[in-house]
Amino acid sequence: MSLREALRVAMQALRANRLRSALTTLGVLIGVMSVVLLVAIGQGARSEITGAIEGLGSNLLFVLPGDGEFGAGPTRSSFEVDDIERVDRSLPGGNGRAAGYVIGAEAVQAEGNRFNATVFGISEHYLGVVDRTIARGQALTAADVATGRRVAVLGATTAETLFPGQDPIGRTVSLGAIRYRVVGVLDRVGTTTFGPDVDRQVLIPISAAQRLFGSTRVDAIFVRATSTVGIEADRAATEAALAERLDESEFSVVSQDEIIGVVGDILQILTWVLAAIAGISLLVGGVGVSNIMLVSVSERTREIGLRKALGARTRDITRQFLFEAVALTGLGGAVGLALGIVLAEVVATFAPVPAEITWWSIALALGVSVLVGLVFGVLPARRAGQLDPVAALRHE
């Protein structure tokens, strides 16, 4: 029997039992749909987060406390303000490319308004290094940082919340008991779903922040390389500069690409885990197909006997039932794929979670649904093929 003939016979049999075929397909349909949807959400999250990291500007080096071993516990930073200057001076081709910060959460108050902002204590080159721009007023100066002046630059959201409809420049905000004069407002970056919302920042000189938090620590140092090529030279210079004062285990220098790689890998694994969980429902759907195919074989024992009497070989019968199983799951896969894509679009439109359909999730969904049909169809199909024609013909 030709493949086309086998397919035709399979479709004929499925049409003869429309409701049952539809219900059997449903299990696979739901499985494929959830795989496609969850993978889309996982992939969307991954692009969103790596995009957020990339948004910090390209060619960045991150100097982080600790030896950079992934999975090590939180590390106390050994950096001091002098280290920022030390790194900056060591960079080849001019300075002003290194910046450090200390971060904390503090309620900000102004004119009776209260706002939970992220407080960044920054060194003077910070805005240039992370590629942020001032919308109004001015940035923090070297003198501000050197003297620990009580001045602040506000993120766009912070400014609008504390001073709705007013110009915040020259006004005063309070962090705890300490008052700061607002000198500038940052351009809005826009919302990202993941990571800190940088529009909710309050930037103050790092020296002032250390006084506010009662510590001398610096959380991290960023270095902006002039080019992709210069990044390795900058890394070497940074490491050498820090090694003068610190032990090798106290700091690590990683590039933006390396961070994106690690974070991307983690989220890729997350995506696979989501896909695997959804895959379980696909497995359950497959068991359903197997079960119904066994019922179908037993119902059609006489048909099988007759076909054998008319010259069907074991292989012909096995193929016929295998095709039926694959047609069931393949159909479920195709419809599930379509529904999954539609749902992913709906999620992307109405939920804050982005969704991204990838070609491999489509190929995987269709491939796996056909595979499920083959795997779960084999047992019933072999049973059908091996029926004894004499007994099958006499079956009531």
Add this chain to the structure above:
Amino acid sequence: MSAPDLQRGQPPVLLQAEQVTRIYQLGRDVQVPALRGVSFEVDRGEHVAIVGSSGSGKSTLLNLLGALDRPTSGHVRYHGRDVREMSDTELARLRNASIGFVFQSFQLLPRLTAVDNVILPLVYRPGSPRQRRELALEALAQVGLADRVDHRPGELSGGQQQRVAIARALVTEPSLVLADEPTGNLDSRTGEEVMALLETLHADQGTALVVITHEREIAQRASRRIELRDGVIVDEVVA
């Protein structure tokens, strides 16, 4: 390959049963001998009736002649080839190429139309869907059902259903048609029509016809009558 060509220049014996036994194993110690040493031959184009009451071994013999089963001992030979030495696939090919079945209960697939039922055996041999359909329509016309090709079995009378089954048996141009109680589910007038049709086609196409029956009148129409009782041949009459 048409039937007269087969007869010309080839040995006349189509089918040979030699000391055939068939013992069914029921449980571990119970053996039921259904056939106990049966020997006979069927020539090309011959009309043979096998008669016997129920339990005589008729059905067992039908399964063996139809290459659906292999004997416990002895030989069933087609065109000189022993069925016991053939693989399942070879048996399937033999059934498809050389044997047409007509069953008491018609054995039509209820969800298929008359023409699709007739196409069934053609599906297992090479050919295009259009050629198959043409052959099937031709066979249905031969049995007088040209105006019923798109009816399903449920929409046909018993006699019409059996005629669809006969068309299905003949569409492959077999060298043997095996009819198992072909009139058993039909009233006597319809049965008579079906038998007349079988005999006409047998005569026209030179196909050997073996009819298994318990009805004397049906058996008497054959040129040779073999009577089975308790698994052995008790009588053989040439008309």
